[in-house]
Every structure is written in structure tokens, then in C-alpha cells.
Amino acid sequence: MGLKLSRWQVTRDLVARQKESTGPERLLDGSVILTRLEAAVNWARKYSFFLYPFVTACCGMEFMSVAGPRYDLDRFGAALPRFSPRQADLLMVVGTISHKQAPILVKVYNQMAEPKWVFAFGVCAVSGGFYDNYSVVQGIDTLIPVDIYVPGCPPRPEMVLDGLLQLQQKVKEERWSDWPRGEAPVSRC
Numbered sequence: 730m731g732l733k734l735s736r737w738q739v740t741r742d743l744v745a746r747q748k749e750s751t752g753p754e755r756l757l758d759g760s761v762i763l764t765r766l767e768a769a770v771n772w773a774r775k776y777s778f779f780l781y782p783f784v785t786a787c788c789g790m791e792f793m794s795v796a797g798p799r800y801d802l803d804r805f806g807a808a809l810p811r812f813s814p815r816q817a818d819l820l821m822v823v824g825t826i827s828h829k830q831a832p833i834l835v836k837v838y839n840q841m842a843e844p845k846w847v848f849a850f851g852v853c854a855v856s857g858g859f860y861d862n863y864s865v866v867q868g869i870d871t872l873i874p875v876d877i878y879v880p881g882c883p884p885r886p887e888m889v890l891d892g893l894l895q896l897q898q899k900v901k902e903e904r905w906s907d908w909p910r911g912e913a914p915v916s917r918c
């Protein structure tokens with residue numbers, strides 16, 4: 730089911746692009762597709778995220794829900810979690826990050842190959858949430874660059890899917906000159 734929907738999305742994208750085109754594709758009756766290499770690579774990337782779930786707290790239950798068959802991340806090309814940061818390109822930070830965990834999060838981020846994206850899952854990852862105290866990092870963007878913020882305690886699966894669609898849009902519009910981002914911009918946590 731997931732695979733069929735995924736193909737449907739891909740076909741819908743291609744048809745929409747052909748309709749928008751004023752170039753030779755139209756004259757050739759849609760039998761060819763012309764594009765820039767950058768756009769083609771970005772199109773493939775946005776449908777093939779390999780996510781690394783950095784799960785620390787209760788938001789993990791909602792992550793399991795969104796990753797299950799009911800919400801079916803497979804439809805968005807993000808079905809396969811990788812448990813090595815070296816094989817992942819989407820770091821999903823799910824839950825509260827304490828200052829004690831911060832160096833580990835930064836290390837995982839630094840171990841991921843470029844290009845890579847970061848998803849703050851839940852208000853604890855976004856801003857520390859209601860843990861406004863000395864032991865909790867007040868937002869993971871104080872440690873590493875974040876691409877998508879999904880608030881909620883925990884966020885509903887629909888919010889997570891919406892965040893994933895926003896990330897796909899962001900990846901689609903990226904330029905290769907945006908990469909590499911380099912090391913996380915913190916030297917100590």
C-alpha cells in the first residue's frame with residue numbers, strides 16, 4: 730500500500746512539472762522530461778530519507794506510532810531507520826535532551842555524512858518544553874542546526890507528517906552551494 734502511494738506521489742510530481750513547463754517537453758507531448766541535475770538529485774533525496782531516531786523520552790511513544798503502519802512513513806520515502814549515524818541523513822531528535830546527553834547528540838550529528846537534516850520532534854527538543862531548569866538543554870538549536878521544528882507534547886502524528894512534508898519542500902529548493910554545513914557550531918556542551 731505504502732509503495733503504491735509513493736509511486737502515485739512521484740507520478741503526480743512529474744505530471745505537475747510537465748504542466749508547469751513551457752519548454753520543449755510540452756512540444757514533445759510530454760514524452761521527455763528535461764530538468765537540471767540539481768533538481769533531479771533533490772527530487773530523489775526528498776523521497777529517500779534515512780532517519781536516525783535519537784530517542785530519549787516519552788515522545789518516543791509517538792515516534793513509534795508515526796513510524797507504524799497506520800501513519801506509514803513509507804509513503805514519504807522515510808521508512809528505514811538507520812542505527813548508525815554514518816548511514817543516516819535525517820537526525821530525528823525525539824524527546825528531552827539533558828546537558829549530560831548534549832555531547833553525545835553533537836557527536837552523532839558530526840558523524841553523519843553531508844548532506845544531512847535535523848528534525849526537532851516535540852517541544853522538549855524545540856525549546857526544552859516545561860523543563861525550564863539547569864539540567865535540560867533549552868532547545869537543540871543551541872547545539873546543532875535544526876531544519877524543522879515540530880512542537881507539541883507530544884506532537885500528533887499528523888503534525889510530524891506535516892513537518893516531514895515541509896522538510897521535503899525545503900530539500901527540493903536547496904542549492905548544492907548550501908553544502909557542506911560542517912561540524913556542529915559548538916565546541917563544548
Ligand code: SF4
Nearest residue numbers: 787788824851853882
Ligand atoms: S515534549 Fe512532552 S511528550 Fe515529548 S519528551 Fe517532552 S515531556 Fe515528553
